[in-house]
Amino acid sequence: MNQLRWDPTLEEWVAYATHRQDRTFLPPAEYCPLCPTKPGGFPTEVPRESYEIAVFENRFPSFAPDAPEPEEKGSALTPTASGRGVCEVVLYSDEHDATLAGMSEGRIRNLVEVWADRYEELGSLDFVQYVFIFENKGEAIGVTLHHPHGQIYAYPFIPPRPARELRAAREYSSGDRCLHCDLLSQEHEDGRRIVAKGEHFSAFVPFYAHFPYEAHVYARRCIPSIADLNGEERVDLAHLLKRLLVGYDNLFGFSLPYMMVMHQAPTDGEDYRGVAHFHIEFYPPNRTADKLKYLASSETGAGAFIADALPEQTAATLREALESAAP
Amino acid sequence: MTGEPMKKERVPKEDGRYIIFYSFEDEDEKEKVEDSGEDSTS
Numbered sequence: 001m002n003q004l005r006w007d008p009t010l011e012e013w014v015a016y017a018t019h020r021q022d023r024t025f026l027p028p029a030e031y032c033p034l035c036p037t038k039p040g041g042f043p044t045e046v047p048r049e050s051y052e053i054a055v056f057e058n059r060f061p062s063f064a065p066d067a068p069e070p071e072e073k074g075s076a077l078t079p080t081a082s083g084r085g086v087c088e089v090v091l092y093s094d095e096h097d098a099t100l101a102g103m104s105e106g107r108i109r110n111l112v113e114v115w116a117d118r119y120e121e122l123g124s125l126d127f128v129q130y131v132f133i134f135e136n137k138g139e140a141i142g143v144t145l146h147h148p149h150g151q152i153y154a155y156p157f158i159p160p161r162p163a164r165e166l167r168a169a170r171e172y173s174s175g176d177r178c179l180h181c182d183l184l185s186q187e188h189e190d191g192r193r194i195v196a197k198g199e200h201f202s203a204f205v206p207f208y209a210h211f212p213y214e215a216h217v218y219a220r221r222c223i224p225s226i227a228d229l230n231g232e233e234r235v236d237l238a239h240l241l242k243r244l245l246v247g248y249d250n251l252f253g254f255s256l257p258y259m260m261v262m263h264q265a266p267t268d269g270e271d272y273r274g275v276a277h278f279h280i281e282f283y284p285p286n287r288t289a290d291k292l293k294y295l296a297s298s299e300t301g302a303g304a305f306i307a308d309a310l311p312e313q314t315a316a317t318l319r320e321a322l323e324s325a326a327p
Numbered sequence: 328m329t330g331e332p333m334k335k336e337r338v339p340k341e342d343g344r345y346i347i348f349y350s351f352e353d354e355d356e357k358e359k360v361e362d363s364g365e366d367s368t369s
Contacts, residue, residue: 056346110351113333
């Protein structure tokens with residue numbers, strides 16, 4: 001059952017997918033459903049003995065292409081809608097214990113290619129308005145499978161946070177300036193929160209970071225989506241992601257949990273040039289090696305983040321972690 | 328490390344879902360070969 005219900009108090013859709021209660025939860029490695037199917041072994045999601053990168057439709061999707069109109073009709077005040085969309089799982093490797101940080105730049109470069117392909121294919125579907133590429137890593141984030149993978153939600157609407165960001169960028173860009181380009185310029189000029197710079201991408205802890213070690217990876221060129229990256233930019237993105245992820249793992253000496261999300265142009269047919277600026281945001285939940293930042297009452301009930309550390313301090317620490325991890 | 332060309336194979340699953348296999352020329356291996364070639368001629 002995939003159903004949307006409108007929350008008129010926050011003016012946003014809430015998705016209901018009750019079948020997800022039954023999804024696989026932290027199985028032992030020998031029963032990992034994302035590993036290749038071995039001869040004589042149990043059938044996994046991947047009917048091959050090996051693979052490089054694979055993408056499949058989630059067995060427990062939050063949105064489904066064939067979601068019917070909901071039986072529950074709601075009201076004029078609280079309407080419902082079909083949860084029509086697509087949820088995909090992106091398998092980064094057939095090695096169960098691999099992580100994105102441990103992969104070669106070449107593999108990450110290939111993954112960029114796959115992400116761009118999925119953005120274009122899913123975005124071309126007439127019922128998809130936003131292609132959201134993300135990764136939840138680590139049990140602290142609530143992952144249910146350890147095998148290295150990310151996910152893609154192709155939403156039938158523009159989700160609230162990107163919508164809010166796009167609205168702000170559109171208002172700002174009315175003066176012919178890109179909000180994100182100006183933010184990036186400001187970070188470059190200041191320099192204190194820059195974590196790493198490539199030829200075509202920069203990583204920094206934003207001036208207004210919500211999580212202590214939050215990092216944003218911005219394309220220098222003002223492009224709406226990952227599909228607009230040229231070959232050199234794709235190589236540089238892989239290089240910078242590798243540096244950042246290795247630095248994250250070096251920060252506290254363990255594989256750091258994080259949420260990784262991509263913000264880019266919606267696929268609703270509107271023109272987002274100069275408004276959407278492709279970037280990736282990382283939100284690690286750790287504020288120290290053994291303490292997590294929880295989204296408690298102020299963050300969840302008031303929408304007001306309370307941060308425990310200044311971005312200038314955490315950026316310096318993270319930059320040091322990247323530099324000391326460099327070969 | 329160009330990441331190209333990419334091969335894409337879409338396979339239907341028994342329950343109606345799909346799985347897509349992406350494969351690439353192994354550019355990392357290429358780089359290693361190129362590197363070793365440079366060493367041998369130096």
